[in-house]
Amino acid sequence: MPKGFKSSLQNRAVARALALWRMESGLSLTEVTERVNWSTGKTSMMQNGLVPITDADVVALALVYRIDDARWKPVYWGAQRARNPHTFDLVTNGAMPCVDWTYSEVEAEASHMRVVTLDVLPPMVWTPEYLAAVRGGSDRDYDDLHRARILGQLDPDPTLQVDLVVAQAVLRRPVGGALVMADQLFQLALFAQLPGVRVYLVPDSAGVVAGMTSFTLLSFREPQFDDVVYLDCPHCGVWLERETDRLPYLELYGRLMSTTLTDAETVEHLHRAAQDLKDGAR
Known part of the structure; x- marks a missing residue:
């Protein structure tokens, strides 16, 4: 493994394709090794995106797995x-289409997610009614199986x-109507009780933090x-991998966290906001 190697999202997209090919072929790591004449460790590390993957590696494995041209060329x-x-x-200039990745594929690999939402709630917490109402149902390639996982x-x-x-303004935006939004806020309060989750509210009293964006x-x-x-942009999802590009968002997250209510105060606020919406609808 190259010292200091960092696997880019593109390298990991190639790795996912290689892992899928082996799964479809039914071949074991040992059987692959016998055909390509390299170690099982190399195959395993490649399909997990832990080492650089060359175009020659892709061709060799495509031959072993009997992958047709239409499928192996974007991976190549x-x-x-x-x-x-x-x-x-x-x-x-875009003439050679490459294997791509989706938001849900990258999210499935994560161990920690810090999510800032100033407009609509993130897909993992959406109720079916909220999903139907927001942006015509677009949801970052999410499906029910991925959400459940x-x-x-x-x-x-x-x-x-x-x-x-979550910015407090999000709670006042009745996506799908007051009752749909009320149910969504109750769902968010339940989500906040999961062992792996903490939800924090940025109150209106915190004012505007420079550079705020979701x-x-x-x-x-x-x-x-x-x-x-x-x-999440209107034309496409934008991924930032370079440290200099990521740093402003990490700093923004820190500034926002300095203004939030505690997670316990946030849950209480969610229940109150949901009940107010229900009462108003009646």
Whole structure:
């Protein structure tokens, strides 16, 4: 393993493809090793994104797994792009489509998520009615199975920590109507009680914090995986991997946390806001 190696999101997208190919083939690590003439450790580390993956590695495994051209070529180009994304994009100008990744795939690998929401709540806490009302149902490639898996990581023995920072203005935005929003806030209060979750409210009295925007900062157990920041934009999701790009969001998170209510005060506020919405609807 190269000293100081950090696995980019592109390298990890290639790794997921290789892991899927082996699962589909039904071959064991030993059987793969016999065909490619390298160690089982190399195959295992590659399909977990813990080492750099070359385009030659991709071709060799595609032959072993009998992957057709339409499927192996984006992985091949992805391995090339992982070495130097900026240069690859300049040279190819988008002509060579690379294997991609989704928000849910990256979230499934996280061990700690710090989520700041100033507009709508994050998908992992949505009720079906809230989902139907917000942005026409768009939900970052989430599905019910992924949501259930994430919730399973938060309770009863959490393998994931979620710290959710919510602006008070979000509670006053009746997405789907007062009753739908009230049910959503009750659901958020229940979510806050899970062992792996802490929810903090930024009260209106805190005023405006410079640079406030919604984002998610994801951290991982593996030392080869650096933190990443995700921004949910209208045209696409934006991923920030460089430390200089991530740092302003980490600093913003710290400024916001200095203004929040405690998690216990936040839950009490959520119940009160939900009940006010219910009472007003009647």
